[in-house]
Amino acid sequence: MKAYIFDNSPGDQRLPHDSGRAVSINELNKLGVLFLYLPEMDDVDKLAAERGYKNRDEITISPAAMGAVYKDKVKTFFDEHLHEDEEIRYIRGGQGYFDIRSKEDDWIRIKLEKDDLLILPAGIYHRFTTDESNYMHAIRLFKDEPKWTALNRAGCASLGSIKCDLVEAMYN
Ligand code: KMT
Numbered sequence: 731m732k733a734y735i736f737d738n739s740p741g742d743q744r745l746p747h748d749s750g751r752a753v754s755i756n757e758l759n760k761l762g763v764l765f766l767y768l769p770e771m772d773d774v775d776k777l778a779a780e781r782g783y784k785n786r787d788e789i790t791i792s793p794a795a796m797g798a799v800y801k802d803k804v805k806t807f808f809d810e811h812l813h814e815d816e817e818i819r820y821i822r823g824g825q826g827y828f829d830i831r832s833k834e835d836d837w838i839r840i841k842l843e844k845d846d847l848l849i850l851p852a853g854i855y856h857r858f859t860t861d862e863s864n865y866m867h868a869i870r871l872f873k874d875e876p877k878w879t880a881l882n883r884a885g886c887a888s889l890g891s892i893k894c895d896l897v898e899a900m901y902n
């Protein structure tokens with residue numbers, strides 16, 4: 731795991747975009763974002779039970795696993811959005827970046843790789859991309875039934891006062 735302020739330069743989202751400003755785990759914790767390095771699946775199971783997680787699925791994000799839709803999927807994951815439940819991502823292989831919004835509305839980029847586990851609080855704006863290796867294998871843990879609904883920020887903003895949950899994009 732490595733976290734830093736995203737450099738906001740245009741160009742391929744899968745490049746590091748490292749501004750050189752590091753972000754500490756403590757700063758992540760202040761935003762309600764928790765990070766754990768957990769090589770043992772047993773510990774993940776314990777954590778999930780303690781936090782009341784009932785469901786999980788496994789996803790491989792790669793051209794080999796997804797075929798022609800890979801590009802679109804990665805584009806969709808990279809649209810700024812939030813979820814109504816806390817959720818856990820446990821990386822089993824490959825690498826990728828979760829970008830989350832700081833209090834100042836900067837992007838904090840979190841690089842995750844095998845055995846990294848990230849807990850995102852409910853309601854935090856984020857987006858995800860693979861890196862140049864175009865491969866991530868992850869377990870997604872959900873509190874209840876998997877909720878694929880992502881509330882897209884751009885959609886909400888453009889609708890002004892209309893309730894955000896009317897704008898839904900399927901994330902399955
Ligand atoms: C999300 O919520 O943005 C995702 O689940 C991205 C794919 S999981 C590595």
Ligand code: NI
Pocket residue numbers: 811812813856880
């Ligand atoms: Ni998401």
